[in-house]
Amino acid sequence: MAKKMASNSKYTEDWIPVKSIQGGMILLDSNYYVTGIKVEPKNIFILDPQTQNNIIFNLRNFYNIIDYEFWLIVADRPVDINLYLSQLQLQYNDAPNGIVRKLVSQDIRKAELFGSSAVNAVDTEYFILFRDKKVEVLQKRIQTMISQLASTGLISRQVSDDDMKFLLQNFLNGGVKNEFGTVMTNV
Numbered sequence: 001m002a003k004k005m006a007s008n009s010k011y012t013e014d015w016i017p018v019k020s021i022q023g024g025m026i027l028l029d030s031n032y033y034v035t036g037i038k039v040e041p042k043n044i045f046i047l048d049p050q051t052q053n054n055i056i057f058n059l060r061n062f063y064n065i066i067d068y069e070f071w072l073i074v075a076d077r078p079v080d081i082n083l084y085l086s087q088l089q090l091q092y093n094d095a096p097n098g099i100v101r102k103l104v105s106q107d108i109r110k111a112e113l114f115g116s117s118a119v120n121a122v123d124t125e126y127f128i129l130f131r132d133k134k135v136e137v138l139q140k141r142i143q144t145m146i147s148q149l150a151s152t153g154l155i156s157r158q159v160s161d162d163d164m165k166f167l168l169q170n171f172l173n174g175g176v177k178n179e180f181g182t183v184m185t186n187v
Helices: 002-008 049-064 081-093 098-116 135-151 161-172
Strands: 018-022 025-028 033-039 070-078 122-132 156-158
Touching (some): 025 161, 033 135, 033 161, 070 161, 081 098, 122 135, 122 161
Antiparallel strands (some): 018 025, 033 122, 033 156, 070 122
């Protein structure tokens, strides 16, 4: 009966199989936990070719030792360019000499171009997610992945509740963020 009601419901939350999000994990109706790691981006293309090849080789080894189902997710998170601009302005004001002031001024102009363009500035975030019914198994996988990625020169950490909420919202809304408030009615 509950399944039939959920499939006829006009509310997304009635058909999404999520019980809760806590401790950086999503608990599903099937009693599986979904969690993972967030990997800090690193532009390897500014490094010398030998270092690039080493990182790619180490990443290939990293992926080849994963012997369970996982999802590699790339998501764009909007960035408030105004905060960055105000930080640059503070650096400009505190610049010790004209050369530094000129460099910061150039960065301010570049940032203003991003802020004025029709395209929103975003940070690209990388996640590796996986699932299991046992929290201990998930914690071991998280620690193993973090240490293996560190050996490739990449920094990672366990996902937070906010990361998981962001990923769900991103998935459910096709990457479009909305700022709807709570709707209250007098019944």
